[in-house]
Amino acid sequence: MNIHNYEKIWLVLAMVMIIGFISTVVYGATAVGIEMISDEPDTIDSTALDEDDRFSEPRVEKVGDNEYEAYVIAQQFIFRPDPITVPANSTVTFYVTSPDVIHGFEVVGTNANTMVIPGEVSQLTVEFNEPGEYGILCNEYCGGGHHTMEGKLIVQPEDEFEQGGNDE
Amino acid sequence: MSGENTVREIGHDEFDPKGTLVLILIYFVILSIMWVFMYFVEFLGNDLSVIA
Numbered sequence A: 001m002n003i004h005n006y007e008k009i010w011l012v013l014a015m016v017m018i019i020g021f022i023s024t025v026v027y028g029a030t031a032v033g034i035e036m037i038s039d040e041p042d043t044i045d046s047t048a049l050d051e052d053d054r055f056s057e058p059r060v061e062k063v064g065d066n067e068y069e070a071y072v073i074a075q076q077f078i079f080r081p082d083p084i085t086v087p088a089n090s091t092v093t094f095y096v097t098s099p100d101v102i103h104g105f106e107v108v109g110t111n112a113n114t115m116v117i118p119g120e121v122s123q124l125t126v127e128f129n130e131p132g133e134y135g136i137l138c139n140e141y142c143g144g145g146h147h148t149m150e151g152k153l154i155v156q157p158e159d160e161f162e163q164g165g166n167d168e
Numbered sequence B: 001m002s003g004e005n006t007v008r009e010i011g012h013d014e015f016d017p018k019g020t021l022v023l024i025l026i027y028f029v030i031l032s033i034m035w036v037f038m039y040f041v042e043f044l045g046n047d048l049s050v051i052a
Helices: A005-032 A046-051 B018-043
Strands: A059-064 A067-075 A078-080 A084-087 A090-097 A103-107 A113-116 A122-128 A132-137 A150-156
Touching: A005 B018, A059 A084, A067 A084, A067 A103, A078 A150, A084 A090, A090 A113, A113 A122
Parallel strands: A067 A090, A084 A150
Antiparallel strands: A059 A067, A067 A078, A090 A122, A103 A113, A103 A132, A132 A150
């Protein structure tokens, strides 16, 4: 087969580029530690969330030094708790589930974003460094009030953060 | 292929599409810059990344 020299150049370049794409993603997954949303937690009875230890009372709970867990329910057409309050300089694992239909859980303007499926618990861990405020919104069409479904995520300065600031 | 109007005939390797090569190189450069920007600036630089 006779391949022109110029063609060899751009064939090789295309290969190099594909290898480059793959290696940057591998770099992100290993060196930077970017993870996918976990599907590890067991399934849950979506009709009996109020009997579940975690979701009967949606809240933020301290589980270690600067480590928190947030149990969040996304339902038509609110997020609970609202607002979700976490301290700065902390690592927070969100467990999000739905009692009705598929919702989205997106911390607006960030990479923290997952689908929320009834019967499943979406798990994502993120780090909060600076105090601030984020919006949360549902990005899966979930019914007539979908466009109003939003929440708030408040990152409080460490010294102002009160454990159990949500409903306790 | 040679007709009455053929001025000059060249072989396969004698034809060098330099313009095409330059266009493709420019395209590759644009793609590389856009990839670096998208991945390292827009994605990794976008705080609250999922780490577990």
